Amino acid sequence: MSIEFSSGFAQNLKTAELRQNVKITLTALAHSAVEISLLCARGPLDTAFGALAGSENADGDSQKALDVLTDEIITAALKTVPVAYYASEEQDDLITLDTSKPLAVASDPLDGSSNIDTNVSIGTIFSIFEAKESAHASFFRPGTEQLVGGFFVYGPQTSLVITTGNGTELYVLDRADNRFKLAIAKMNIVEQAKEYAINASNFQHWTSPTRAYIEECQMGKNGALGEKQNMRWIGSLVADANRILMRGGIFLYPQDDRKGYELGRLRLLYEAAPVAFIIEQAGGLATDGTNRILDKKLETLHERIPFVFGSKNQVNRVKHHHDIKT
Numbered sequence: 033m034s035i036e037f038s039s040g041f042a043q044n045l046k047t048a049e050l051r052q053n054v055k056i057t058l059t060a061l062a063h064s065a066v067e068i069s070l071l072c073a074r075g076p077l078d079t080a081f082g083a084l085a086g087s088e089n090a091d092g093d094s095q096k097a098l099d100v101l102t103d104e105i106i107t108a109a110l111k112t113v114p115v116a117y118y119a120s121e122e123q124d125d126l127i128t129l130d131t132s133k134p135l136a137v138a139s140d141p142l143d144g145s146s147n148i149d150t151n152v153s154i155g156t157i158f159s160i161f162e163a164k165e166s167a168h169a170s171f172f173r174p175g176t177e178q179l180v181g182g183f184f185v186y187g188p189q190t191s192l193v194i195t196t197g198n199g200t201e202l203y204v205l206d207r208a209d210n211r212f213k214l215a216i217a218k219m220n221i222v223e224q225a226k227e228y229a230i231n232a233s234n235f236q237h238w239t240s241p242t243r244a245y246i247e248e249c250q251m252g253k254n255g256a257l258g259e260k261q262n263m264r265w266i267g268s269l270v271a272d273a274n275r276i277l278m279r280g281g282i283f284l285y286p287q288d289d290r291k292g293y294e295l296g297r298l299r300l301l302y303e304a305a306p307v308a309f310i311i312e313q314a315g316g317l318a319t320d321g322t323n324r325i326l327d328k329k330l331e332t333l334h335e336r337i338p339f340v341f342g343s344k345n346q347v348n349r350v351k352h353h354h355d356i357k358t
């Protein structure tokens with residue numbers, strides 16, 4: 033297994049040594065992704081699906097929920113590469129691997145887990161930083177300091193979408209020789225689009241700017257937008273982001289008044305920040321409704337943030353509704 037990195041890959045990183053360490057780390061993550069994609073492909077044939085962490089099957093074998101298993105796969109892989117610290121959605125605290133190493137990795141090992149047992153695309157999201165003097169300092173910083181933002185999608189294709197701040201690339205796993213091959217060298221989100229993605233069942237809980245924007249979308253050509261707006265909601269962030277990278281549109285997971293959703297649902301460190309990096313590098317915008325996601329400095333490890341991203345015309349229109357409210 034390997035990644036056939038493009039000739040320009042990571043050329044914006046400051047030293048050859050740093051580029052090499054990033055490539056080694058990405059290759060280890062790609063190994064994990066192939067293993068996870070095989071587990072996903074076996075679906076209910078595998079005991080990991082739907083089983084509870086720590087439970088046992090009829091033969092007494094231990095069974096693990098897939099999100100716990102994927103975290104173990106990634107942790108094991110990161111122990112073999114130049115990574116000092118690991119921050120995982122599945123772990124309460126930061127993990128120190130080897131303080132002498134130069135990198136720090138944050139990950140949501142299995143994004144879209146509510147779709148696991150429905151045979152819908154899910155994925156692994158990750159972010160790579162240069163390690164600092166402590167685990168805390170390595171992650172509690174703005175997303176602008178990421179070296180790499182990326183995600184794997186486990187769907188009809190197993191793919192890797194990635195940026196180091198030098199444009200966004202798409203690699204697809206070729207099962208014939210088990211190599212990730214460059215499919216799109218420069219992803220480009222169309223600036224003007226008319227497709228929106230939101231979990232509309234939360235309508236009654238939204239703030240007025242979110243309601244105003246979605247009402248405009250629903251009014252189509254009879255509303256302020258003057259055109260029919262299509263809707264898609266997969267419910268796996270990686271799959272919705274991938275669609276927007278391919279054909280434009282907007283994704284919203286805003287704050288709402290349900291308990292626990294005051295800052296939306298998605299986590300800043302290993303969901304919003306890496307996806308925002310990828311989206312901006314493909315020419316899109318990523319905000320919390322008003323402010324740029326990448327400027328937000330992490331304050332608590334698993335903190336959430338309202339997340340709005342996609343084509344410029346649509347993200348700017350959401351901002352307009354927030355601006356006129358304040």
Ligand code: F6P
Nearest residue numbers: 143144145146231267268269270
């Ligand atoms: O945990 C993250 C996630 O599964 C995302 O992948 C997805 O965008 C979101 O949650 C779906 O949330 P909901 O089930 O509230 O629509």
